[in-house]
Amino acid sequence: MDSFAQLMHGFANALQPAVLMYGFLGCLVGTLVGVLPGIGPALTIALLLPLTFKVPATGMFVLFAGIYYGAMYGGSTTSILLNTPGESSTVMTAIEGNRMARRGLAGPALATAAIGSFVAGTIGTIALTFFSPLIVDAALLFGPAEYFSMMLLALVAVTSVLGNSLLRGLISLNLGLLFGMVGVDLQTGQHRFAFGQAELLDGLEVTIVAVGLFAVGEAMFMAWKGHAAEGKVEEIRGSLWLDREGWRRSWKPWLRGTFLGFPIGAMPAGGAELPTLLSYYAEKKLTAHPEEFGNGAIEGVAGPEAANNAAAAGVLMPLLTLGIPTSATAAILLSAFTSYGIAPGPLLFQQQAELVWTLIASLYVGNVILLVLNLPLVGLWVQLLRIPAPWLYGGIILISTAGLYGASSSVFDVGLLYAFGLLGFVMRRFDVPVAPLVMGLILGPMAEQSMRQALTISAGDFTTFITRPISGGILAIALLMLVVPRVLKMRKS
Amino acid sequence: MTAAHRAPLAGALALAALAALAVWGAWSIPEGPDFSTVGPSAFPRVLSGTLALLAIAAVIQALRGKIPDEARSTEEPLLPGANARVGWVLAGMVFSPLGLYLFGFLVGAMIGFGTVARAFGAKNGWAIIGWSAASTLVVWLVFDKVLTLKLGNQLIMLPF
Structure with a gap:
């Protein structure tokens, strides 16, 4: 069966009432957590993991897909109305979108964000549909050596987007890689960095680290700064739809954002932050209204929002086809697959074709649900933003703590969560980026395992990484990524 | 220096x-x-x-x-009282797991909620207790009963 026929079959599954209900629920919950600062899709999906014992796989993954896409839509609402980005990838939206809202244009800003997200999400999902089978064909030839090279490429890609300072970025990445080593070594059973603690033998869970750094650390940082109570929720004025001028100025930024977002999101370690940034600067350069930038330009909302959602679709590609998660949320999704006894990777498309295609079809359906749901319900989301800061952040800490404690019933894990919260606060204070740490934690152990497997196969011969053509090719790309930008920089100066 | x-x-x-x-x-x-x-x-x-x-x-x-x-930072200067606010969060980070360990979920989670609320400027003690008790109960009901996470069967346990 070709992929088109399989996709149609997936739609037939995804549109069944029970599955549709899970999709609807996921979109609703996803938008909710996207609106609230601090609680992201990673934590929410982690909270729902215990349910995987009770709900069939298809329903559960459709739910997760709804949460994943919904959080992207919800994040933009917070950015536009509160000037506090709900997610790290909507930082650029907060700049122009909030200015538009202050000028009384909240309606068009919300509309261009929602419609742009729909356009980009749909195109991104189409790209996912048609490129994934191609990647799968290539990935079937992959051995441990190729996987190691892929992950090395991913880590190189992280270093190229490390933030303001190379040193601080490398510190973050290195910490993440080290945290990834904690626990029992899978090949020899040797204890590593456990310091006699039985709780550490299973390793540090991505959920604990990510929630600690993002939710707890962010709450602590906000408390320290003391500005949280000042956030003013803008009134929604203006029609919640685009006029002719709005459409005319939005459609090109949507498309450009999409074409930046999907490929970068699909690259290992591309993530969603970089394409939103690139899209913003591209629109700033190309706009016919440069005077409006910094003062609420609609292009500055349309482009980054589209990039953000296209990247979200892109992130699913390495996860589904290679089994390589490139964001915290993708890492949690990977563990959800594992708890159903399903291993993502090239074989997923053969062994679990029905599940994969239902999941992909539900991404299309979810985008439609979100477009329909988001704008009419925006009044409800605004009410959430009006919760006074003490109760809002108290609630965020409560939900984070309860989610982790409930999953493991371990007070030690709660302590660990707060320790990573403290680390996140310190990193935030001294401008050390947090994302490389999470990437290192996810990719470090995977890279180590594949390297050692590859070396076992090659009887300890390190040249296997270069002499195998695909692996060598990937390493060459990684080397180019490392060298070329620096050479260009040197030429310039 | x-x-x-x-x-x-x-x-x-x-x-x-x-x-x-x-x-x-x-x-x-x-x-x-x-x-x-x-x-x-x-x-x-x-x-x-x-x-x-x-x-x-x-x-x-x-x-x-x-x-x-x-x-x-000159862009968004630190408001006075920053140490006191971080102090409340840190106190919560220590006493919330302790409360969780000794007295179960309700006490531990209320300490966590209350200290963070205090750090974000809540002053009224009764409001803090009321909000943290209500939120903790709701979360316990949803997480433990609906989502079947394990927050402990007893809301309050005694350390002996």
């Missing part, structure tokens, strides 16, 4: 201490069996060594005043 350098230097020294711990931890992992080229200790040793070098570089940068400190 000025006062402005002190906080980043403290941060860099903390990183150096962490790196020292990592080096010690990495070298206490025994080497693997002979047949494997890359044993269980190889990655930890390389990574902890790199971290130590990075920590030294961070200390040097901190001494030169090259590490930014949000406490001195």
Whole structure:
């Protein structure tokens, strides 16, 4: 069966009432957590993991897909109305979108964000549909050596987007890689960095680290700064739809954002932050209204929002086809697959074709649900933003703590969560980026395992990484990524 | 050295201490069996060594005043009372797990909620207790009963 026929079959599954209900629920919950600062899709999906014992796989993954896409839509609402980005990838939206809202244009800003997200999400999902089978064909030839090279490429890609300072970025990445080593070594059973603690033998869970750094650390940082109570929720004025001028100025930024977002999101370690940034600067350069930038330009909302959602679709590609998660949320999704006894990777498309295609079809359906749901319900989301800061952040800490404690019933894990919260606060204070740490934690152990497997196969011969053509090719790309930008920089100066 | 350098230097020294711990931890992992080229200790040793070098570089940068400190941000200056606010959060981080361990979910979670609410400027003690008790109960009902996470069957337990 070709992929088109399989996709149609997936739609037939995804549109069944029970599955549709899970999709609807996921979109609703996803938008909710996207609106609230601090609680992201990673934590929410982690909270729902215990349910995987009770709900069939298809329903559960459709739910997760709804949460994943919904959080992207919800994040933009917070950015536009509160000037506090709900997610790290909507930082650029907060700049122009909030200015538009202050000028009384909240309606068009919300509309261009929602419609742009729909356009980009749909195109991104189409790209996912048609490129994934191609990647799968290539990935079937992959051995441990190729996987190691892929992950090395991913880590190189992280270093190229490390933030303001190379040193601080490398510190973050290195910490993440080290945290990834904690626990029992899978090949020899040797204890590593456990310091006699039985709780550490299973390793540090991505959920604990990510929630600690993002939710707890962010709450602590906000408390320290003391500005949280000042956030003013803008009134929604203006029609919640685009006029002719709005459409005319939005459609090109949507498309450009999409074409930046999907490929970068699909690259290992591309993530969603970089394409939103690139899209913003591209629109700033190309706009016919440069005077409006910094003062609420609609292009500055349309482009980054589209990039953000296209990247979200892109992130699913390495996860589904290679089994390589490139964001915290993708890492949690990977563990959800594992708890159903399903291993993502090239074989997923053969062994679990029905599940994969239902999941992909539900991404299309979810985008439609979100477009329909988001704008009419925006009044409800605004009410959430009006919760006074003490109760809002108290609630965020409560939900984070309860989610982790409930999953493991371990007070030690709660302590660990707060320790990573403290680390996140310190990193935030001294401008050390947090994302490389999470990437290192996810990719470090995977890279180590594949390297050692590859070396076992090659009887300890390190040249296997270069002499195998695909692996060598990937390493060459990684080397180019490392060298070329620096050479260009040197030429310039 | 000025006062402005002190906080980043403290941060860099903390990183150096962490790196020292990592080096010690990495070298206490025994080497693997002979047949494997890359044993269980190889990655930890390389990574902890790199971290130590990075920590030294961070200390040097901190001494030169090259590490930014949000406490001195001019864009969004720190409001007075920052230490007290962080103090409340830190107190919660210590006493909430303790309460959780000794008295169960309700007490532990209420301490966590209450201290953070206080840090974000809630002043009225009864409002804090009321909101934290209500939120904790709702979360317990939803998470434990609906989502079947395990927050403990008894809301309050006694340490004996």
